[in-house]
Amino acid sequence: MSNIGTVRGKSRTRLVMASAVALSAAMAAAGCSSKEDVGAKTADCPQGVTTLKVLRAEHQVPNDQQLDDYSKSVKGCVKFSVQDIPFGQLADKISVLAPTNNSPDIVGYDSPNTADYASKGVLLPLDSYLPSGWKHDVLPATLKEQSFKDKVYSLGVQQDVLTMYFNKTLTDAAGIRVPTSIDQAWTWQQAHEAMLKCQKGTPGNPSIYGLAPTQLGDGTPGTVYGDLVMIRSAGDPKADPNSSAYKTFYAISPDGKNVDGWLNTPEAVQAGKFYQSLFNGKTAVSSKTGRPNAFIDGKACFDIFVGEQALNLKKANVSFKWGNAPMPYIKTPIVQTGALTVGVMAKTKHRDAAAKFVVGISTPPQVAKYNESAIRMPTLQSVYDSLPRFHEAPFDMEYDELLKWGQPRPLTTAFSQYSNIVSKALKDIAYGSDPKSRLDQAVSQLQPIVTNAK
Amino acid sequence: MSTKAEPVPGRRAKRFAPAGGGRARQDLLAAAAFLGPFIILALIFQYGPLLLMVKDSFYDYTLITPDLKTFVGFDNFVRIFTDQGTVKSLIITLLLSVGVVILTIPLAFLLAMFLNGKLPARGFVRTMVFLPVITSSVVVATLWTFLLNANGLINSALGSVGISQQPFLTSGTQALPAIIVLTVWQQLGMATVLYLGGLQSLPSELMEAATIDGASPRQRFRYITIPLMSRTTVLVVVVITVFALQSFAPAYIMTGGAPNGTTNTLVYLIYQTAFTLQQPGYASAISLLLLVIALAISLVQMRLLRTRWDY
Numbered sequence: 001m002s003n004i005g006t007v008r009g010k011s012r013t014r015l016v017m018a019s020a021v022a023l024s025a026a027m028a029a030a031g032c033s034s035k036e037d038v039g040a041k042t043a044d045c046p047q048g049v050t051t052l053k054v055l056r057a058e059h060q061v062p063n064d065q066q067l068d069d070y071s072k073s074v075k076g077c078v079k080f081s082v083q084d085i086p087f088g089q090l091a092d093k094i095s096v097l098a099p100t101n102n103s104p105d106i107v108g109y110d111s112p113n114t115a116d117y118a119s120k121g122v123l124l125p126l127d128s129y130l131p132s133g134w135k136h137d138v139l140p141a142t143l144k145e146q147s148f149k150d151k152v153y154s155l156g157v158q159q160d161v162l163t164m165y166f167n168k169t170l171t172d173a174a175g176i177r178v179p180t181s182i183d184q185a186w187t188w189q190q191a192h193e194a195m196l197k198c199q200k201g202t203p204g205n206p207s208i209y210g211l212a213p214t215q216l217g218d219g220t221p222g223t224v225y226g227d228l229v230m231i232r233s234a235g236d237p238k239a240d241p242n243s244s245a246y247k248t249f250y251a252i253s254p255d256g257k258n259v260d261g262w263l264n265t266p267e268a269v270q271a272g273k274f275y276q277s278l279f280n281g282k283t284a285v286s287s288k289t290g291r292p293n294a295f296i297d298g299k300a301c302f303d304i305f306v307g308e309q310a311l312n313l314k315k316a317n318v319s320f321k322w323g324n325a326p327m328p329y330i331k332t333p334i335v336q337t338g339a340l341t342v343g344v345m346a347k348t349k350h351r352d353a354a355a356k357f358v359v360g361i362s363t364p365p366q367v368a369k370y371n372e373s374a375i376r377m378p379t380l381q382s383v384y385d386s387l388p389r390f391h392e393a394p395f396d397m398e399y400d401e402l403l404k405w406g407q408p409r410p411l412t413t414a415f416s417q418y419s420n421i422v423s424k425a426l427k428d429i430a431y432g433s434d435p436k437s438r439l440d441q442a443v444s445q446l447q448p449i450v451t452n453a454k
Numbered sequence: 455m456s457t458k459a460e461p462v463p464g465r466r467a468k469r470f471a472p473a474g475g476g477r478a479r480q481d482l483l484a485a486a487a488f489l490g491p492f493i494i495l496a497l498i499f500q501y502g503p504l505l506l507m508v509k510d511s512f513y514d515y516t517l518i519t520p521d522l523k524t525f526v527g528f529d530n531f532v533r534i535f536t537d538q539g540t541v542k543s544l545i546i547t548l549l550l551s552v553g554v555v556i557l558t559i560p561l562a563f564l565l566a567m568f569l570n571g572k573l574p575a576r577g578f579v580r581t582m583v584f585l586p587v588i589t590s591s592v593v594v595a596t597l598w599t600f601l602l603n604a605n606g607l608i609n610s611a612l613g614s615v616g617i618s619q620q621p622f623l624t625s626g627t628q629a630l631p632a633i634i635v636l637t638v639w640q641q642l643g644m645a646t647v648l649y650l651g652g653l654q655s656l657p658s659e660l661m662e663a664a665t666i667d668g669a670s671p672r673q674r675f676r677y678i679t680i681p682l683m684s685r686t687t688v689l690v691v692v693v694i695t696v697f698a699l700q701s702f703a704p705a706y707i708m709t710g711g712a713p714n715g716t717t718n719t720l721v722y723l724i725y726q727t728a729f730t731l732q733q734p735g736y737a738s739a740i741s742l743l744l745l746v747i748a749l750a751i752s753l754v755q756m757r758l759l760r761t762r763w764d765y
């Protein structure tokens with residue numbers, strides 16, 4: 001009996017040990033597994049089938065259609081493994097993956113981050129792959145935003161531009177004539193008066209908003225893209241470069257190393273006070289907290305949003321008439337450029353294949369196809385010329401804005417930090433903080449970051 | 455080398471007693487085999503990162519370029535106490551914890567007393583009370599955003615009785631209390647269940663003796679129930695405090711730390727500092743401070759609330 005017991009005991013111990021080893025091995029395998037990214041050679045693909053890893057924001061570029069079209073154009077020799085993540089987590093994800101050996105080959109990223117990523121060696125310069133004449137065809141603001149130290153890091157397939165949509169049924173009823181060309185654009189004072197006139201109910205809690213709560217960012221006030229533009233419009237690019245008016249317009253020094261005296265100028269503070277009045281007291285025309293679809297639901301007279309809104313309004317088949325007006329301004333008309341774009345990660349093992357893909361989806365026919373289906377503004381003049389849709393209202397005015405008013409968002413290699421800190425300051429101002437002290441606070445937080453940014 | 459076994463009564467105890475060198479080794483091997491994978495996991499995913507965090511807190515670098523690290527000694531720790539934003543965040547997190555504990559403990563105790571009685575559908579009520587605990591924090595925060603928004607359900611209800619719209623999430627004086635209420639709502643079930651367990655393990659003889667001695671229900675509650683529940687209270691206070699110190703989802707989803715940083719909890723600040731502001735070294739230092747604070751508060755609470763009773 002004792003022998004049998006010992007044998008059983010040993011068997012049990014071995015079984016337990018084997019199970020533990022198998023469990024550990026399985027866990028290790030799960031954590032360390034990797035796929036081969038170059039497949040077997042075929043007649044069509046003598047170099048083998050290359051699989052490129054793509055990281056992108058959900059429903060954004062490079063979209064499935066672009067990937068499929070490109071794959072077909074190279075006879076299936078390039079395939080894609082796609083990871084979709086929410087837009088709000090995109091920059092964080094890129095930051096975490098960039099230094100690892102698991103970084104993607106292709107990345108769809110927000111173009112104002114180009115300088116940041118390029119300066120840290122995250123992106124691959126694409127100059128040697130640029131099609132001839134591309135630099136003469138692309139919008140100046142796009143070229144500026146997607147370049148760093150004279151090297152191009154992304155070609156871009158789209159540009160977003162803000163305009164002010166209006167519910168024509170409501171504005172007509174209020175006796176308001178809204179301008180629809182950029183030479184007749186309202187100042188913010190005029191726009192605010194129109195919003196107040198059109199609004200119905202108690203300011204702060206109206207039944208019809210003068211200005212719809214924003215759909216940008218998390219749906220609350222303060223985005224750099226949507227709201228800093230008002231502050232910048234209080235500046236003047238034609239003024240003396242040492243003047244506060246000039247500095248207000250750019251909101252950061254040309255070398256990207258200074259925000260003190262650029263972001264907290266007297267003009268910026270004054271604009272901050274006006275911005276605050278849109279959300280507070282008897283002059284309030286909008287809401288501090290989000291209300292999705294207020295404009296589409298017919299609950300707002302005006303709405304500031306990108307061109308995508310035109311598509312949304314058409315899809316929703318809204319019962320009211322609508323149009324869009326150029327962005328209001330305080331002293332100088334301005335819209336900030338930038339959109340999601342596609343780049344190649346510097347760590348890719350397939351530089352050539354990845355770079356050719358980015359160039360492939362950025363050719364005029366491919367860009368035109370994308371712009372037409374997604375209704376996004378083109379980045380190439382030749383594409384704009386070839387698409388009749390963008391020569392008609394409301395898109396013709398949007399393109400005019402881009403071409404004549406377009407400015408990149410503040411160019412700095414610390415854009416994500418800039419965006420985060422300034423957004424919080426603007427949100428606090430909208431919520432009631434003193435504009436001067438809050439802008440000063442943002443500057444004191446941001447200055448060491450931009451000073452030390454490489 | 456033989457191990458002398460102490461006589462242990464009971465069949466089950468005998469089975470695991472070290473009967474001899476071979477048996478003891480077998481048992482050790484079996485224990486190691488069962489525990490090994492999980493110790494390895496804990497080392498890789500808990501203690502390893504903890505050590506890395508300690509190391510990183512002495513460096514300045516960005517997530518994108520981790521190879522370009524600069525050793526800064528204790529600079530990150532000094533900065534914690536000189537950076538107004540971080541100090542404010544620390545104070546706010548402590549206020550949040552205090553508020554949550556102060557509200558949760560009496561409410562959970564009373565709710566547990568209530569649920570300890572003979573209620574119809576007691577199981578259902580307990581489930582309802584516990585449901586928020588097992589609901590994702592993200593879902594809870596999103597739900598409460600809809601409730602507390604300017605056009606939310608609560609403001610609509612207030613409006614219907616003539617009370618003006620309240621800026622629950624946008625006012626410097628209301629946003630933190632709103633998050634405290636949300637956290638209490640979410641954690642009340644956990645505290646209640648812990649108290650309920652404590653109440654049900656109270657020895658009935660004491661209550662009976664006190665009743666025979668003429669103690670009123672209030673006296674029994676004051677002099678028997680509360681003192682005997684002190685051990686459970688220690689556990690509840692520590693658990694709820696640590697949970698409140700780790701608050702992240704409400705700040706991330708509901709307020710973004712606004713207005714003016716009044717809801718900028720420490721864990722949200724750590725997240726922002728590491729990922730958005732690209733200062734993981736500084737974020738590691740704040741994380742280390744949070745760990746020390748959580749440990750210190752727990753130890754102090756356990757010391758102060760140390761039970762003088764046993765049963």
